[in-house]
């Protein structure tokens with residue numbers, strides 16, 4: 525399998541953590557890519573018209589995207605248990621995945637607003653709205669997260685990658701000080717072997 529890759533993409537990290545968890549970590553070749561909403565990467569677009577990472581090419585040459593689809597595919601290929609079968613656990617895991625992805629979407633929009641958009645066109649209210657999404661998502665995780673400490677599924681992986689991205693791009697935001705319960709329950713999650721292996725990844 526081949527994965528269009530960018531070392532700072534939290535969605536790519538989510539896919540790689542999933543691959544490690546289901547024993548497929550060494551089966552994925554990383555393809556260098558430069559996904560960008562303005563200077564779009566033609567190498568990715570050939571396989572994924574959205575031009576985004578992660579995009580996976582299976583051994584059969586089929587292109588899969590986005591991270592949700594790729595993670596579910598890897599879990600099936602590796603006979604993992606990261607996507608619980610039908611029932612309340614499944615809906616909870618998928619909702620947490622959506623929460624982590626949504627938090628990341630807001631963080632990425634802030635990043636693009638502040639780094640890609642010309643300064644004269646930036647809109648402070650837009651950034652404030654996205655930052656508020658990050659806050660309300662973290663608050664939910666702060667209040668409800670400890671209750672899910674016993675399990676481990678795609679929701680935990682997604683939330684872990686979202687927290688990793690906040691550390692990478694918004695260190696001054698200080699989410700640990702603002703949300704101490706979240707900081708406490710997520711500490712072992714962030715130190716899980718699959719996570720630390722992937723955190724250590726650098727561009728080749």
Ligand SMILES: N[C@@H](CCC(=O)N[C@@H](CS)C(=O)NCC(=O)O)C(=O)O
Pocket residue numbers: 532533534535559560561562574575576577578590591592625632
């Ligand atoms: N929903 C997608 C989001 C992927 C995404 O937004 N990736 C960013 C990099 S972190 C990207 O490729 N941006 C380029 C663009 O927006 O065109 C997923 O879960 O894979």
